Amino acid sequence: MNKNKKKFPSPHGKATGKVPGRPHEKPKDFKGTVKKILRLIAPFKLRFIAVVIFAAGGSLFNVIGPRILANATNEVAAGVRRMIDSTGTINLVKVGQILTILVAVYAVSAAFSYLQSFIMAGVTTRLSFNLRNDIMKKINRIPLSFFHKQSQGDVLSRITNDVDTLEQALTQSITQAATSVTSLIGILAMMLLTSPLLTLIIVLTVPVSLIVVRNIVKLSQPHFRKQQKFLGAVNGHIEEMYGAHLVVKAFNGEERSLEEFDELNDELAENARKAEFLSGLMMPLMGFVGNLGYVMVCVVGAILASKGQLDIGGIQAMLQYVRNFNQPINQLANISAQLQRMAAAAERVFEFLEEPEEDDSKATRKLSDVEIHGDITFDHVKFGYEDTDKIVISDFSAKVKSGQKIAIVGPTGAGKTTMVKLLMRFHELTDGAIYVDGYNLTDFDRHDLRSEFGMVLQDTWLYCGSIMDNIRYGKLDATDEEVIKAAKLAQVDHFVRTLPDGYQMELNEEVTNISQGQKQLLTIARAILADPKILILDEATSSVDTRTEILIQRAMDNLMKGRTSFIIAHRLSTIRNADLILCMNNGDIVEQGSHDELMALDGFYANLYNSQFEKVSE
Amino acid sequence: MTKVLSYLKYAAGYAILSLVFLIVQAFTELLLPSMMATLVDDGIIALNGQNEQMTFILTEGAKMLAMALVCVAAAIGVSYFSTKTSSIISRRMRHDVFERVLKFSNNEMDEFSTASLITRTTNDIQQVQGILSGGIRMVFFAPTMAVGSIVLALSKSKGMSWILLVAVAILLSIIAVGLIAAMPKIKALQKLIDKLNLVSRENLSGLMVIRAFGNEKHEEERFEKSNKDLRMTNRFVQRTIAIVMPAMTIIMNFSTIAIVWFGAGAIKDGTLEIGDMMAYIQYAMHVIMSFLFIAMIFVSIPRAMVSVNRLAEVLKAEPSINNSAKPQTLTDVKGIIKFENVSFKYSNADDCVLSNISFTALPGQTTAFIGSTGSGKSTLINLIPRFYDITEGSITYDGIDIRELSMHSLRENIGYVPQKGLLFSGTVKSNMLISNPEADDELIKSALETAQAKFVYDMPEGLDSDISQGGTNVSGGQRQRLSIARALVKQAPVYIFDDSFSALDLKTDAALRKALKAYTSDATVLIVAQRVSTIMNAEQIIVLDEGRIVGKGTHKELLKTCEEYREIAESQLAKEELE
Ligand SMILES: Nc1ncnc2c1ncn2[C@@H]1O[C@H](COP(=O)(O)OP(=O)(O)O)[C@@H](O)[C@H]1O
């Protein structure tokens, strides 16, 4: 199968390289998932018990009702007979007494069932709130490599759709389970009291119902799971296309993207339809089984009544019970469908929550115990990205003294950004070690460690909010004055002041309403505000014009006096005055020294440096 | 709502079929209690002890059984056709919304916000689909049942109809009050989901920065806040709606009690038979039940209505950039791009970002743009593929105003490399095919070689190597080169490079320029760049400052005539290198 066929392929199945654009089924672990759900709701045990009690209580009273009503009807029927025999009439006082009790019973029942829903709404919304928070926390703890194989849209779908489904299914299944089980038992008892023979007839229909339920569940479950998966896939496609819509348009890719979308959409619609239809069969079929019981009660009841073995009130009560008896069985059937839906969604949530996290348990040193000066030693660092076999950094060794300005140069793909990511411990070394002031980086807690570094990445990231807030992101408790000071140093103050709303200007969601260079300036201001011990600039000014860049550099040199800084850049003007230049090629350091030393060497660096003057026309 | 109803036409046949089956189902379901009443009144009471009693009971029983069979068959039919209808409609809707959003220009994307558009295309349609599949049943079934059972109930006894009336009135007012209380919150729900999506998306795209600044807590709090709003609103809505169920059981039960009480009186007066009273109870249940269904529709409709409106907004929004009435197509393309007195203002800004821009870019030549950050270079270049429409003046392609050209034809003849090299998830090859689905491996190879992206062939899977969303699993420079190659595969007469060499090292930059020159020898090339060395050899360099052209000419000319250009050059090159 040619996996390039899709022009706008969906991200799914990519990681494993299987059928692209098509989510693939995993063996399911229904029992395990249910266990996890139980563990999830354990903290709300008491409230769940209350829910069950209220639900059971509510339905119990509801069950007693028809029995009491039957007494009233019987009283009426007795009266009718007395009227026919002319021995008396209907005793309305007695009927009234019975009905008053009934009013009380039903009122309590209603109160119970509302209380039950009330508590349940609190618990389930709380539960999905917790789950969403957990997913969000998880996002910040999973190693970055995970996100290279997962589309954002799919993760989003887990946060919204899957949690939603879980919440709904949970609400319904627990309440229904409690109500239907109590009703079932209660009704059974009541029916036995009324007419054991009719009860037996009705009970005989139960196995039929069970067979129906089992088979429907079996048929519909795979479709529910596929529905959730394709929902994730469709989400993924939508998210990616909306996010990159400019590029899609630039290449007239709308049609092809739509085709791709349609394929996923069709699968989604078809699976949703099948799941719904099959589970929708449950109601009519169970209804039929119920009607079967209903007819039999009518016929047999009529026969019994004609023989005087059953009174009219009894038939009426039995008829009501048959209907009511069906409902819990229906509901129990429904619950199993709900459980399937819930399991399908929960599986996706748990799968995400169970991804391994960045492990900091081995951290032995507190950063507060040592003072960081900024000596950094790279000791035979070797690294390859997690999902590939390729070694990106093969043997990187260098010593950096505190206070130095280090430039890293080299062709694209040499591994410069990778070194930054390793220094920030976004990925784990395959071999070798990095030391700060003689301490291995792995001795520290990642969060602690990163607080010492300030980083400006090649890919700018700003969020939907004011410019002020975006700069403040570097130091959340900074005052407005500090923010503006940082902006001035980053040469972005002037631009901001020309805006109608100045620092309060809102950046839009994709941050397309300022220029790329201005975005870079804002991220630099953010890093300046953070005032780190060690600063890393990874092609931070690549889209900024060179005159502005020089101004920033002066400000930076001033700021970083006595502190270690790493600068990755291609422009020679940026590199020239560094204390140490590390030339990288194919993941190795090929040369190191100052600009003058390296030029004198007339090797890799000199070659790189001179290449800019090669005439194209030659 | 009309919007959704208009979608019914795509599934009209199925909708009608499900309606037919529904009526059958409602009818049979209603007849059962009526037959039961006959059985009780005639079979037990009237024929008490007579010989034909047994036969009567059995034949009536058989009739009821047949009715039950018809009923289940009809119900299955309903289920089949209604799910079919709802799946056709929601599929279609999702398709239409997605298609419409693809047509949107930047303006509309901004206006709606991407996160909101995502929620609308997924969650909102999900809501509508939910109400559709359940709704079709309820919308038709409930009123049919209601009318049918009212008619039948009245036929049994007119004297007690006021009980039904009161019951239904109370039921409806409870629901109305509940709705009025919950409505504003229901509206808020979808907006809160938008917000949740926004925060989550930002988190996912800013993973590294968030961790680098140790702001995980801050992000979690931000998310938790939106999440909490959602939780509170949801809880309120659920608790309000939860009133309906117990309210309706209690009303149902109380009416039963009332019927027995007043029925007893009527029987005493000899105006009612006891079997009729029993049937009446059953019909009363049906009436109330069907009003409950109607009520449920009204409860779920607001939520769906909110979603429907949000979808209608998207479907109604006209892209601000459109084809003209009679769009022309480019034939025999040369690639002459001409700006005449072009001014441009962003719709949300007060001042023009570009004013009075005039120049001509010719085939076989390179036109370069340089200028300080925010001077309007990207803006200028984005006007050519009509990502924005100009405010004043005109841009022509081969002498035709680009607004007169079909967008498809215009973009078909431009190879565009955005400033931010976004790749799509898939493989290297699938990314190349985006710009030109017909490209063969040979062409892709030559484009990759020109773009200095031969590294692809060093990867174990070569062209089939995986690319993750946005291209985050290759280095920044590699991403840029792939996005250059993607444009080159198109073999367009006009190429636009928006600062597309910024992440390239000098050596690669030089090699790329050399190869590009050969590859694009006949094409019109427009380059935005920061490095003087990148554009030194361009036939025409345009220097921009604050949206105006402050210099136009070759490198040598500009060094002499243009102050700005001189300053830029001096900041980059050593004295001797300036010659
Ligand atoms: N997330 C990733 N997964 C796999 N390979 C990667 C990833 N990121 C970068 N690479 C590869 O690692 C190499 C070095 O990349 P990088 O350090 O970003 O280069 P640069 O020196 O341009 O910053 C490149 O070959 C690139 O394709």
Ligand SMILES: Nc1ncnc2c1ncn2[C@@H]1O[C@H](COP(=O)(O)OP(=O)(O)O)[C@@H](O)[C@H]1O
């Ligand atoms: N979508 C937008 N809405 C409003 N203003 C914008 C938008 N995009 C860019 N700008 C503003 O227009 C000016 C020119 O931006 P741009 O053309 O991207 O500059 P550059 O020359 O750096 O490429 C900048 O000041 C920027 O803030």
Ligand SMILES: [Mg+2]
């Ligand atoms: Mg890099």
Ligand SMILES: [Mg+2]
């Ligand atoms: Mg730009």
